[in-house]
Amino acid sequence: MMIVAVVNTKGGSGKTTVATHLAAHFARRGLATGLADLDPQESAAAWLARRPYTLPAIHPVDLESGKPPKSLERLVVDAPAALKRKAVAEVVETADVLVIPVLPSVFDEDGTRRFLAHIADLKAVRKGRRDICFVANRVRLRTRAADRLEAFLAEMNYPVMARLRDTLTYANLAVEGQSLFDAPGARLDDHRRDWRPLLDYLDNCA
Secondary structure, eight states: OEEEEEOOSSTTSOHHHHHHHHHHHHHHTTOOEEEEEOSTTOHHHHHHHHSOTTSOOOEEEOGGGSOOOTTOSEEEEEOOSOOOHHHHHHHHHHOSEEEEEEOSSHHHHHHHHHHHHHHHTSHHHHTTOSEEEEEEEEEOTTSHHHHHHHHHHHTSSSOEEEEEEOOTHHHHHHTTTOOTTTSOSSTTHHHHHHHHHHHHHHHHHO
8 A cells, every 4th residue: 555645734735635636536547545634624534525426436544543444555644734743753654655735935935844854854754765745736827926936846855746726626626525637528637737747756656
C-alpha cells in the first residue's frame, strides 16, 4: 500500500481539495483506495459521504481506531493544520509521499517555512527516505502574487509538481462529492491537465 499524506500546518492551504482529488484519481484508475480524514472539521469525510455510489468507490479509513485495511493499494491522508510536533512525526513516518499545498500569500510562505523546519530534523526526511513535493494552489497566472509564490518555491529543496488554477469549479464539484476526474466531458480538460505532473510523479513514487 502506498500512503500519500497531504499536509501543511498552515491552515486554509487547500489540503482537502488536493486529498479528495488524489483519492478520486486513484479510484478511477481502478486501485483500491482509502481516504483518511484527520482534520477535526472532517471536510474530506463529509465530501466522501456526499459521493454518489455510481462513482468509483473510495473507502473511509479511521486511522485513530487502528491500521488501514491491508487490501488497500492507495491511502490518501488529509492531515489537519494544527499538527503538534509528535503528530507531524507520526504522519511523516507513516507516509510514503508528502504533498504540501501552498497558497500565493506571505502568510502561507511563513507557515510553510515553519512546517518544513519542523520536519527537517525528522530521520526519514533528513535521510531522504520520503518523497516530498509542493502543489502551488489557487494560482492566478501572470499576477504579482503568483510570481512571488514561484520565487518562494524556487528557494525550497523540493519540486513543485502542480500549479492549480484559482477557480470555483472545485467548490461546485465538492458540493456533490465529486472531483475533476469524475466530471464528464472535455470542458474541464484544461483543469485536469493542471494535475498531470503531480499524478505522474506519484505513479513514479509507487
